[in-house]
Amino acid sequence: MRHQSVHTTVSRPPIVVLCGSTKFWEQFTEAALYETVAGWIVLAPGCNLTQPHPLWADPAQADRLKQVLDDLHLRKIDLADEVLVINPGGYIGDSTAREIAYARSLGKPIRYTHPA
Template sequence: MTADTTPPRPQIVVLCGSTRFWDALAEAALYETAAGRIVLAPGCNLKQPHPLWADPARADRLKHVLGDLHLRKIDLADDVLIVNPGGYIGDSTRREIAYARSLGRPIRYTHPTPDHT
């Protein structure tokens, strides 16, 4: 392909939400991908046992690294999809929403909440 025939870059969406809803995050990623979007999502579920975060001190450090990494994903994204079954939004997701808003990113929600319109 040449520059003249290269299709435009697909929209990039970042998924935000509690990893307690890991299956809902995966489902949202599936639908967003099928809609032709590039999906950025949490890559680790610290609520599931794994040797990488079996040590509590290591898990705590990793949680902070992953939180900052997710903000960088928001930097890259064109818009944000909040995966919030039952309207649930935890502290980390609230932080991500505030950050996305500070960047002017459009925000969508999978479920209604009293906190957004």
């Protein structure tokens, strides 16, 4: 009987981070589905501040949370091998433009769901 080495290294699947306006939440879900089925580890926004929720019902709290989430998303870009921009109709808002610029500064490959 042959035994495998304990030191066998397993390569991880590539990581993609989804960027874009959360007003396209359904498109985020669809993109995550397709990327997952294609074998990618998917990082995406974890919440949608455009939909009401008690965690961000207070406007001051919502503003603070947005800053925390924006920084957290940059850390996701740090981890990613590639960026997929969710941009129906070519739409890219200010936050997404900043994320794209940040990803470019790191040399991350960037794909778009629609021509930019």
